[in-house]
Amino acid sequence: MRSGLVLRHLVAITVTAFALFPILFVISSALNPLGTLSSATLFPSGAGLANVTDLFETTAFPTWYLNSVLIAGLTAVLSVTVSAVSAYAFSRFRFAGRRTGLVALLVIQAFPQFLAIVPLYVIFSVISDNWPVFGLNSIWGVVLLYIGGQVGVNTWLIKGFFDTIPRELDEAMLIDGCTPTQAFRKVILPLSAPILSISALLVFIGTINEFLIASVFLTGDDARTLAVGLFSLLADQRNANFGMFAVGTLLTAIPTVVVFQFLQRYIVHGLTAGAVKG
């Protein structure tokens, strides 16, 4: 039995090492005073903040960061809100076109949004001409686009969870004279905290990692996201900028890790209740 436990620890340590070594490499590259890829090692060879100051002085990193957090945060909150509202209708109301609507959502969301980048560009050229606030190089337009791409999946996901909440609960509210909206706000939403958090987290992670659409629609200096900005760091001089890139990577991880730790208790529950990783 003891040797069995030792074996378990050996396996666990090996896998942990596999999980950690790229992260360790990023950390030591971030600290590496030379800041080049060729001088980066697995374990830190020295420690300096040169890469941090370089990143903040030579690039628009704070702007990228703000854009990314704003886009991902807004997309997560708004798409989950809109999806939850429509999921409620699909779960609780019976109306003509309900089945068609659900199946249509399922089929249409299978289309990867960025495959349609040419038509999307057409739409955004028109929007740019008429309402520049939502046009090209505007984070608001991209937020709308991302929400449009996410509501299908999220509606399905959240509806699955709503279906598991006993109808008696909100029916009791209706009998007591509440409106369906009140029943939705006071009964369904509080009970659905796990799935709403998970959906928001998945959207947040997916959006902050989105590269292709952002690289086409957000090219102006003020509009770039972390993914586009950090990619451009390596595109110009891959070797020389690696230290700065590593610092940027670690700083990008912070919001995700924070949100993740905060929501961890919901994750397993929410995911096993029918969640899908986008």
Add this chain to the structure above:
Amino acid sequence: MATGAWPGSAGGIALRVLVLGLIVAVALWAVAPLVAAENWIGVGIVVVVTAAGLLVYLTPRRLPAKYLLPTTLLVLAFQVFPVVHTMSLALTNIGDGHLGSKQDAITAIETSSVKRRPGSAEFRLTVAEKDGDLVFLLAEGGRAYTGTAEGLRPLEGATLGAGGRITAADGYTVLTAGQASARGSEITELVVPVEGGAIRSQGLSRAYRGTATLAYDAVCDCVTGQDRIWRADEEQGRFVSDDGQALAQGWQVDVGLANLTTALTNPKINAHFLGVFGWNLVYATSVVVLTAALGVAVALVLHHPRMRAVRAYRTLIVLPYAMPAFAMLLVWRDMFNTDFGLINKMLGLDVDWLGAPLTARLSVLLVQLWLGFPYMFLIATGALQTIPSEYLEAAQVDGATAWQRFVKVTLPLLMLALAPLLVSSFAFNFNNFNGIFLVTAGGPFPADNPTMGATDLLITYTFRLAFGQQGAQYGLASAMSVYVYLIVAVLSIISFRRTRAFQEVDR
């Protein structure tokens, strides 16, 4: 019922007035620029959407519609329209050289053929801008004009300075010499079309009127000049000369199902398509199997009553999932770098990991395993905790060995929880653009064929068709998109049918 859906309270009425005001305000804001631009289709869309909003939110009935309208509009605008538009583009030859209408192509051909002839008219040029767009302010013999890509127009209210140049004009901002030279390439490219030729700049202070050496003749539907004739070919959407040469600027024409059939029947593309599709299936399947196997294995290893430090292991193993995937993909790419990469340095090797098909394929799989297994681990851990210990105890009482208990009890229950996730993971990785594009960009490419790399997925291959170095072929790329979409749609329908999703529709 009536009281529930249509409360007559003061609050309810106030809310309705607010909603009404909001919808009307947004509609007015949205419609103003469309009216100014005389975009009546756009105006029509705004009117219909506004009417729908008012109808749904200001009347007591149509309760489900109140909840569904935002989702419907978003999905229509950003999913349905792009899909339908992609399908319609797939029926055309749109791409580089075939972007606009025939008239656009003729204008482009004529203006780009402009040559300066001796004795042609010369203008005094002042470069200015209006709303960010460059404008030529042109003066000739005391008369003032504005020149843009749209054409030449008389200019009122211009101030002529010494030497006959325009120094100021109402509504235009004259660029300083520094600003103008900073936009030098834009200025060189600005061509002002005029009858029989065009006006181009020469330096920053002069412009000349050149004559087109090519001209369109509507009678023969052909372009003549330079001692040759190019006849319009409405099927290909270009002007072709008798010896088979075509002018670079063509126009967009419908090609019917040609793109869709080309993808299947053209032996050159056909072979790629099947090869890429095969690897695409292998990639998605392998990623799912590898991540699930490692994730479940680690979860099982840590799932033991006397195991210590489980929380610590768990926190550390989950970390890759929390790291930004796009950045870590680039980190992995650079760890595989031949010259500077960590892997070669640590192993003392000099292998070009991403340069050979086999190692490149193994590399992208390893990278995706690293990114994906923590998620599977997390789910498997949760699922293991929900398996009632009575089941396992009962099996033990019946004399089942540890292995039998695992295969007959634990694994089936685990798979039940994981199944929907495996399906969605497959669908995600089938189109895992970042996972390939950021690591290998689809490469390595065979020396004789730069269009299809060893690690290309359908989606990266399609992307290169549309935006690659070979020149944009949007029409063909759209046809490929349609195929990718059909494959994914069928996959997701099958998978949802097999899981419980479709039963829920009927509930």
